[in-house]
Amino acid sequence: MFMLIRSFVLLLLFWLPVVQAADSGWLQNPQNNHAKVRLRADTSHTDQTRVLLDVELQKGWKTYWRSPGEGGIAPEIQWQGNLPPAKWFWPTPQRFDVSGSSTQGYHDRVSLPITLPAQSLSQLAGTLTLSTCSNVCILTDYPFSLDLSQPKEAQFEHDFAQAIGQVPISSGLTDSLQAGYHQGELQIHAERNAGWKTPELFFDALSGASLGKPAVTIHGTQLEVRVPVTDEWGEAAPDLRNKALSLVITDGGLAQQSTLTVGAPLPFSASAPPLWQVVLMAVLGGFILNLMPCVLPVLGMKLSTIVTVEQRNRRQVRLQFLASTFGIIVSFMALALFMTVLRLSNHALGWGIQFQSPWFISFMVVVTLLFSANLFGLFYLRLPSSLNTRLATHEGKGLSGHFWQGAFATLLATPCSAPFLGTAVAFALAASLPMLWAIFIALGIGMSLPWLLIAARPSLALRLPRPGRWMNALRIVLGLLMLASCFWLLSLLTHHIGTIKTLIVAAAILLLLLLAMVKRCGAKTASLVTAVSLLVAGALFFLHSLTNSLWHPSLQDNIPWQPLSEHAIQQALAENKRVFVDVTADWCVTCKANKLNVLMRDDVQKALRADDVVALRGDWSRPSPEITTFLQRRGSVAVPFNQIYGPGTPNGTALSPLLNRETLLKTLNEAKGIEK
Numbered sequence: 001m002f003m004l005i006r007s008f009v010l011l012l013l014f015w016l017p018v019v020q021a022a023d024s025g026w027l028q029n030p031q032n033n034h035a036k037v038r039l040r041a042d043t044s045h046t047d048q049t050r051v052l053l054d055v056e057l058q059k060g061w062k063t064y065w066r067s068p069g070e071g072g073i074a075p076e077i078q079w080q081g082n083l084p085p086a087k088w089f090w091p092t093p094q095r096f097d098v099s100g101s102s103t104q105g106y107h108d109r110v111s112l113p114i115t116l117p118a119q120s121l122s123q124l125a126g127t128l129t130l131s132t133c134s135n136v137c138i139l140t141d142y143p144f145s146l147d148l149s150q151p152k153e154a155q156f157e158h159d160f161a162q163a164i165g166q167v168p169i170s171s172g173l174t175d176s177l178q179a180g181y182h183q184g185e186l187q188i189h190a191e192r193n194a195g196w197k198t199p200e201l202f203f204d205a206l207s208g209a210s211l212g213k214p215a216v217t218i219h220g221t222q223l224e225v226r227v228p229v230t231d232e233w234g235e236a237a238p239d240l241r242n243k244a245l246s247l248v249i250t251d252g253g254l255a256q257q258s259t260l261t262v263g264a265p266l267p268f269s270a271s272a273p274p275l276w277q278v279v280l281m282a283v284l285g286g287f288i289l290n291l292m293p294c295v296l297p298v299l300g301m302k303l304s305t306i307v308t309v310e311q312r313n314r315r316q317v318r319l320q321f322l323a324s325t326f327g328i329i330v331s332f333m334a335l336a337l338f339m340t341v342l343r344l345s346n347h348a349l350g351w352g353i354q355f356q357s358p359w360f361i362s363f364m365v366v367v368t369l370l371f372s373a374n375l376f377g378l379f380y381l382r383l384p385s386s387l388n389t390r391l392a393t394h395e396g397k398g399l400s401g402h403f404w405q406g407a408f409a410t411l412l413a414t415p416c417s418a419p420f421l422g423t424a425v426a427f428a429l430a431a432s433l434p435m436l437w438a439i440f441i442a443l444g445i446g447m448s449l450p451w452l453l454i455a456a457r458p459s460l461a462l463r464l465p466r467p468g469r470w471m472n473a474l475r476i477v478l479g480l481l482m483l484a485s486c487f488w489l490l491s492l493l494t495h496h497i498g499t500i501k502t503l504i505v506a507a508a509i510l511l512l513l514l515l516a517m518v519k520r521c522g523a524k525t526a527s528l529v530t531a532v533s534l535l536v537a538g539a540l541f542f543l544h545s546l547t548n549s550l551w552h553p554s555l556q557d558n559i560p561w562q563p564l565s566e567h568a569i570q571q572a573l574a575e576n577k578r579v580f581v582d583v584t585a586d587w588c589v590t591c592k593a594n595k596l597n598v599l600m601r602d603d604v605q606k607a608l609r610a611d612d613v614v615a616l617r618g619d620w621s622r623p624s625p626e627i628t629t630f631l632q633r634r635g636s637v638a639v640p641f642n643q644i645y646g647p648g649t650p651n652g653t654a655l656s657p658l659l660n661r662e663t664l665l666k667t668l669n670e671a672k673g674i675e676k
Contacts, residue, residue, distance in 0.1 A: 022042070022043075022124070023038070023041075023043035023146070024039040024040070025038060025303050026038045026056075027039075027142045027144060029140045031138070031140065032132065032138045034134070035056065035058070035063070035132045036055075036056050037053065037139065038053075038054040038056075039053055039128070040054075040146075040152075040153070040156055040159075041146045041148060042156050043121075043148050044152055047114065048114070049115065049116045049124070050114070050115055051086075051116065051124070052111055052113055052156065052159055052160050053075070053111065053112040054109070054111050055106070055109065055112070056108075057106075060134050061132050061133065062103075062105050062106060062132065062133055063075065063106055063130060063131060063133075064103065064104065064106075064111070064413065065105050066204070067104060067202075067203065067205045068103050068131075068209060069103035070101040071101050071103050071127075072133060075128065075130050075131070075140065076129045077126050077127070078127045078129070079125075079126040082128050083116060084117045086115065087115045088112060088114050089112065089114070089163070089164060091106070091112070091166035091167055093105055093202050093248075095200065102213035104202050104203075109165035111162070112163065113160055113163045113164050113167070122147070122148055122149050125144065125145040126140040127142065127143045128141070129141055131336070139393075167255075168250070168255035168257040169257065169599075171256060173192065173250075173256035174190045174191065174249065174258070175191050176191040177191075177249075178260070178266060179245050179261070179262045179263060180263050180264055180266035181240040181261065181263075182650070182651050184229050184230070185226055185227065185228060186226070186227040186228075186229050186240060186245075187224075187265065188223075188225035189222070189223065190225070195220065196223050197252050199216055199249060199250065199251040200216075201214050201216070201227075201247055201248070203227070203248065204246035206243060208231060208238045209231060209232070209237060209238055210230050210231065210232055211228075211229060212227060212228035212229070213228075214227045219632035222632050224364045224633070236261055241262055242262065242263075244260075244261055244262075246258075246259045252656065264650060266363045267566065267569065267652055272530050279438070279439065281445045282442035282444050282446060286443040286445065286446025286448070287450070289445040317455075322406050322451075323400075323402035323403045324402045324403065324448075324451050325451045325452055325455065326403055326539070327404060328444050328448045328451070329441065331407040332440045332444030332447075333437070333440065333441065358496035361489055361490075361492050361587075362493070364489050365489045365493075372483040372486055373513065376517075378513070385525070401669045433647065469630070487506060490505060491511070491586070492503060492586050492587045494586070495621045556600075557599070557600060559605060559609060559615045560615060561582075561615050561616070562616050562617070563616070564581060564616040564618035568614065569581070569645055570646070573647075573650060576612070577612045577613065577614050577646070578610075578613045578614070578644065578646035578668060579613070579615075579616060579646065580608055580614070580615045580641055580642070580643075580644055580668065581614070581617075581622055581641070581642060581643040581645070582599070582615070583627060583630070583631065583639050583641040584615075584620065584639055585620040585621045590640055590657055594640050594642075603661070604661060605667065607668055608668075620639050634652070634654065636654075638657070639659075640657055641654070642655040642659060644664075645669050645671060646671025646672055646673060647671070647672060647673035649667075649671045649673075653667050653671070
C-alpha cells in the first residue's frame with residue numbers, strides 16, 4: 001500500500017510541471033498595493049511568441065494607453081537579452097478628464113496582447129514599468145520571468161483571442177474620414193451612413209504638438225470633431241498640415257484604427273453659441289416670423305375674425321388670441337416631433353423641407369384657396385361634423401377656428417429663415433432631443449408674442465372700428481392676399497409637374513372661382529368682377545412694358561453661376577480664387593428678398609463677376625442629398641445660406657440669412673487676404 005501511494009505521489013510530481021503554463025502569477029509591489037499584474041506566454045506558434053499582460057486596478061485607479069494624452073506614461077517592458085522589438089496590441093481606451101487635463105487609458109482590468117518573433121528561448125524575462133494614477137501617480141516596476149519550456153494553459157487561447165477582439169479594426173466603421181488643420185485647431189470630419197450615436201475619438205501623439213479634449217458635433221450621418229492644439233509647452237501650436245495622424249474612432253461598440261494625412265482647413269460651421277443665446281435667438285426668430293410675408297395673410301385673416309364679431313368683449317378677445325397662441329405652440333411641438341422622427345430614422349433634417357414635397361405644396365394650395373374663397377364670401381368653410389370643430393369664419397363662435405389660425409400661420413412661416421431663426425434651428429437639430437424640443441417651444445413662444453400681447457391687453461383689439469360696410473372692402477383685400485399666397489404656392493409646383501401643367505391648374509382655379517362667384521353672386525356681378533380684374537391686369541401689364549427699360553437692367557442676373565460642390569470650392573481655393581456660395585429655393589421668401597435687394601444690385605453683380613471670383617449656386621427647391629449634406633457640414637438646416645471663401649478666409653465666412661449689401665462686399669474683399 002505504501003509503495004502504491006509513493007508511486008502516485010511521484011507520478012503527480014512528474015506530471016504537474018507538464019500542465020503548468022509559462023505564467024508569472026499575479027505580481028504585486030509592496031510600494032503599490034493599488035495594482036497587480038500577470039504575464040503569460042505561449043510558444044506553440046512557430047512564427048511568434050505570444051504574451052498576454054493582464055492588469056488589475058483598484059477602483060478609482062487607472063493606467064494608460066500607448067498615447068497617454070496630456071499626462072501619464074504608457075506601459076513598457078524592458079526585455080532581458082538581445083530580443084527583437086515586440087509588437088503591442090492596444091485595446092480601445094477610455095478618456096479621463098482631471099483638473100482640465102485629458103488623458104487616455106484603462107481602469108478596472110485590461111489585457112494587452114504582445115507578440116515577439118519566435119526564437120529558441122527557454123526563458124522570457126524582463127521588467128514591466130507601469131504608471132498608475134488616482135489623486136496621485138505611482139510608477140512601479142514588476143520584474144518577471146516566464147518558463148517557455150512549459151506548454152500554454154487551456155485558458156490562454158480564449159483570453160488572448162478575447163483581448164485581440166478588443167483591439168480596433170482597420171475599417172468598417174466610417175464611410176469617409178478627413179483631417180484638416182486651421183489656426184490651433186485639428187479638424188476631423190467622418191461620415192457614417194448608419195448614423196452616429198455616441199462617438200469618441202482617441203489620438204496618438206504628434207511630434208511637437210499637444211492635443212486637447214475633442215469637441216464632437218453630430219449632423220445626421222456627419223461627424224465634426226474639433227481638437228484644440230498647442231505645442232508641448234501649452235503655447236502657440238505648430239502647423240500640422242501634411243503630417244500623418246493616427247487615431248481611433250469608436251461608436252456603438254465598434255472601434256476603428258485609422259491613419260490619415262492632415263490637410264487644409266475643413267468647411268466646418270462656426271462654433272455653437274452658448275445655450276442662453278440660442279434660446280434668445282429662438283424667441284427673437286419666432287417673433288420676426290410675424291413680420292415675414294409668409295404670415296401676413298394669416299394675420300389679416302385674424303383681423304377679419306376680430307372685426308366681424310358683433311358683441312366684442314375683453315374676455316372673448318383674450319380667449320380667441322390665447323387659442324391662436326396655443327395653436328402656434330402646438331404646431332411647433334408637432335414640428336419638433338416630426339424632426340425627432342426624422343432624426344431617429346437617420347433621415348435628413350431641415351427647416352422648411354416639407355415644401356420640397358409636391359403633396360404638401362398641393363395641400364397648402366387647396367387650404368389657401370379655400371380660405372381665400374371663404375374671405376370672398378363664396379361659401380362657409382367647416383371641417384367634418386364628426387370632429388365637431390370648424391375653422392374660423394365670420395359665423396364661428398367657438399375657439400377651434402382661432403386655434404387652427406395659429407397652426408396655419410406656423411405652416412406658412414416655415415419657408416422663412418429670418419435672422420436668429422436659422423441659428424436657433426441649426427443648434428436645435430444638432431443638439432440632444434430634449435434641447436431640440438426646448439428650442440422649438442421657444443420658437444413657438446417667440447412667434448406667439450404679438451398674439452399674447454393682445455391677449456394680455458384686449459383693449460388693443462377692441463379699439464378696432466365696429467363692423468360696417470368698410471368690412472366688405474377689407475374682406476376682398478384679405479381674400480386677394482390669401483389668393484396671392486395660393487398662387488405663390490402653386491408656382492412652387494413648377495419644379496415637380498412643369499410649367500404647362502402649373503398654368504393649366506392656375507387657369508382651372510380661376511375658372512372655379514368664377515363659377516362659384518356666378519353661383520353665389522349672379523352672372524352680372526361675376527362679369528363685372530371679371531371685367532375689372534382683366535382691366536387691372538391689362539393696366540399693370542401696360543405699365544410694366546412702359547417702365548421695363550427703366551428697371552429691367554438693374555434686375556438682370558449676369559452672374560455666371562456654377563453648380564455647387566465641395567470639389568468646386570477646393571479647386572477654386574487651390575487656384576487662389578474667391579468663392580461666393582448661394583444656396584436658395586423657390587419656396588424661400590427670404591431668398592427672393594435677398595436676390596432682389598442685394599444680389600441683383602449693380603455693384604454686387606460687378607463684384608461677383610470678377611475674374612478671381614467663382615459663384616456657386618445650389619437649388620434646394622427639391623430634395624437634394626448633396627445640398628443637405630453641404631448645409632449640415634456647415635451647421636445649417638435652412639435657406640438662404642451664403643458663404644464666402646478665399647485666400648484670406650480659407651475656412652469660409654457665413655453671412656446673415658438676410659443679406660446686407662455692404663457686409664457682402666466687405667467680406668468678399670477681405671477674402672482676398674494679404675496681397676504679396
